[in-house]
Each structure stands twice: as C-alpha cells, then as structure tokens.
Amino acid sequence: MKRVYLPLIILCSVFTTLLSAPVRAADEPIVIRFSHVSSESSPKGKGALLLQQLVKERLGDQVSIEIHPAAELYNDTDGLEALRRNDIQMLAPSLAKFRAYTPKLQIFDLPFLFDDLAAVDKFQGRAKGKKLLLSMVEKDIVGLAYWHNGMKQLSATRPLNEPADAAGLTFRIQDSAVLKSQFKALTANTEVLAYADMFDALASGQVQGAENPWTNFDSKNLQQVQPYITETNHGVLDYMLVTNSRFWYGIPHHIRYELENIITEVTYAVNKAAAEENERHRNNVLASGKTRLITLTAEQREAWRQRMQPVWQEFSEQIGERLIHSAQAAN
Ligand code: SIN
Numbered sequence: 001m002k003r004v005y006l007p008l009i010i011l012c013s014v015f016t017t018l019l020s021a022p023v024r025a026a027d028e029p030i031v032i033r034f035s036h037v038s039s040e041s042s043p044k045g046k047g048a049l050l051l052q053q054l055v056k057e058r059l060g061d062q063v064s065i066e067i068h069p070a071a072e073l074y075n076d077t078d079g080l081e082a083l084r085r086n087d088i089q090m091l092a093p094s095l096a097k098f099r100a101y102t103p104k105l106q107i108f109d110l111p112f113l114f115d116d117l118a119a120v121d122k123f124q125g126r127a128k129g130k131k132l133l134l135s136m137v138e139k140d141i142v143g144l145a146y147w148h149n150g151m152k153q154l155s156a157t158r159p160l161n162e163p164a165d166a167a168g169l170t171f172r173i174q175d176s177a178v179l180k181s182q183f184k185a186l187t188a189n190t191e192v193l194a195y196a197d198m199f200d201a202l203a204s205g206q207v208q209g210a211e212n213p214w215t216n217f218d219s220k221n222l223q224q225v226q227p228y229i230t231e232t233n234h235g236v237l238d239y240m241l242v243t244n245s246r247f248w249y250g251i252p253h254h255i256r257y258e259l260e261n262i263i264t265e266v267t268y269a270v271n272k273a274a275a276e277e278n279e280r281h282r283n284n285v286l287a288s289g290k291t292r293l294i295t296l297t298a299e300q301r302e303a304w305r306q307r308m309q310p311v312w313q314e315f316s317e318q319i320g321e322r323l324i325h326s327a328q329a330a331n
Contacts, residue, residue: 029064030251032243034090035079037071037195042219043149043277044092044239045069047270054262062255065090075194077175080242084140089247092147092239096176102135103318107327109178110315111234111308115331117148117275120236123330128323133240142245144260145267148274150213151233155226157208159294163307171209172198179211181311182235195220202226213237218281223290230294232304241267 034051038044052065068074074082076093080101083091095108107113114120123129124146133143154160156169163186170189173179183190191207195216201207202225210217210226216237217229241263248256285291296304316324 027061029061030255032063032065032090033068033073033088034065034092035068035073035082035088036092037076037079038069038216039219040067040069043215043270043274044147046273047092047147047241047266050269051262051266054266055259058262059255059258063259071194071196075196077194080141083242083244086244086247090241090243092241094149094174094237094239096174096179096237098136098141098240099176101139101141102132103315104132104135104320104323105240106176106178106315107132107319107323108236108238109176109182110312110319110324110327111178111182112305113312113324113327114151114236116233117151117236119330120238121148121271123327124238126326126330128326136242137245140245141242142248143240143242144248144263145241146271147239147241147267148271149237149239150215150274150278152211152213152235152237153217153229154211154232154234155209155217155222155229155291157205157227159228159292160209160230161294161296161300163304166209169208170206171211172201172207173211178311178315181314182308185308185311198222199225211235214278214282214285218284223285223288226291228294229285229291230296232296232301234304234308 034048036044036048040046040049048067048069052067055063055065073079073088076091076097079088079091080093080097082088095105098105114123136143154166156166158165160166166183166186166188168188170191171183172193173183173190175192180190188209191201193201193207198210199220199222202210202222210222212220212222217223251259286293312324
C-alpha cells in the first residue's frame, strides 16, 4: 500500500463508520468484547486483564471491556471474521493468523530471521514494523500494538537433534504457508489445527510434534504428551492486538486517546514480562521431569538453520526483500 493512500483509507473508514455506526446514547458505555484463545494466566491473558483493569480505573463508566478467554467464543480464524463484522471488537491473534489479510506479516514466520526477542522488539518498534500495524486497514482490521510471547521451540515424540530426525513426523502448525514450507524443508508433514485442538491431537498421536514458545508449551501442559523438546529458538510467536477500524475510529476522540495511552502502558508491561515469563514456564517444564530438554551445539543449530532458511526465498517476493533486510538489520 502506498503511504500516500493510508490517511485516505482511514478517513474513508471513519466516514463510513459515522454513517453506519449504531446510535449509542451518550450515557451508555462503549463495550469492547475482547476474545482470545489463551488462558487467563498466559502473557496474552494477563495483558487482556490489565487492559480491563486500567480501562475501568481511568475511563469508569465510559468504556467496558468484556474478556472471553480460552476460545470460549471464537478461535483465531473465525475470531478475525467476527472482528471484521464488529461482533467482537478486540482480538490478539498470533502473527501467523493474518495471512488471509496481508502477505506482509508472514515475515514473522520466517525461520531463523530474528536472533532473539530483543531483535523482534527492535524491528516492531521501527517505522517499517509500525507500518505493518496498518497493513490491513482496507480489510477493516487495524493493529494497535505488538504483544510478545516468545521464541519457538520444537517438540516431538522422539529426540530432535539433527534436522533429519524430524523426517516423516507430522507437526501441528498454525495456518501458515511459511510454516508448512519450513517443515517441508525437513521432509516432515504438517497438519493445521486450532490451538484449542493441539493437546488432543498430540495425545491421540494424530500429530507427533509441534512448535511453541515455552509459555504455550507449559500452559497447554504439553509435557504430558511430548517427551522431547529441542531448544531451537528458530522462530517467533508474537501477537498483534487488533480492532475493527470502523469501530475504532468511530470512538469519540478524547476516549480513543485515553484508550491508546492505556494500550501503550499495557503493551510495555506485557513485553517487559515476556522473557521472564518464558524462563518461568521453561523451568516448570523441566521441573516436571516429563520432557527431556535437548540443547543444540552451535554446529547442530547451524544445520537446522541451513535446512530451514531456503524457505525465505519462496516468500521473499510476497513479503518484500527490503522488509526482510530491515528485519535482519534488527539483529
Ligand atoms: C496463541 O498463543 O494465541 C496461539 C498460538 C498458536 O495457535 O499456536
């Protein structure tokens, strides 16, 4: 999208909202239904609760945030369609879930692009990263912030030391073409499954492996069904806090301004806690004694990188070479 069109699109969006928004009495609160797929104790769940608390403290009766955790209303894919219909007003899907709305965000799925969460943070904070928040406005989706979860690790029913160890296994993936290719490069199979269905699919043997940050692995209790985890840090799982653009730009300016300030504060807290949260969940997993940690040598990790990184080539045109270079420069 050319930069010059963006304000125009937002303006049109506001205008459409003003024409189509349901009439709300001045003393009625603005209700924001925030749906997510994680537990309330996950980084995202805690972020949602903090948002609710600060909005209550600072905006009193003017805005009410209703939280629907653990996919009780929607999973991420149908949640995004519900958001576009304005049936819900906030969602924080992992970045892999947006590919139907923009090819650009696939950048976050590229394996071995970011060295660590600090590099991810740096890229998201730069102009090119921030611009991606507005890459779906034409589809009525506007990004308000990036929330960190963490770097992904590979787990399976057998030890994964070398890339060849993954051959023939079926891995649960999010609905991402990049992730599908990443496992294809390992001659492994993939099955797209909702987050809510991952545990059962691993328990029944329908799939034998997965990739998750430590927080998700532990929150989902995957140590019960995955005897091995390899600390690859091969990719990132982060979120975009999104809202319906017509809804958002229809909120009176002074209230939206306060909401934006609160979101900045919550984002800071969520992102500051991310590394510590991952460490805590990593310790839980290891203390359970059920999942064996495999630590890679530098040569072993390099072998995984070499097998997965050719995937970049396949997606560089869709994502944009320059965007990929600026992400690399954040390392
Ligand atoms: C989440 O953390 O929100 C879910 C990510 C996934 O689907 O693996």
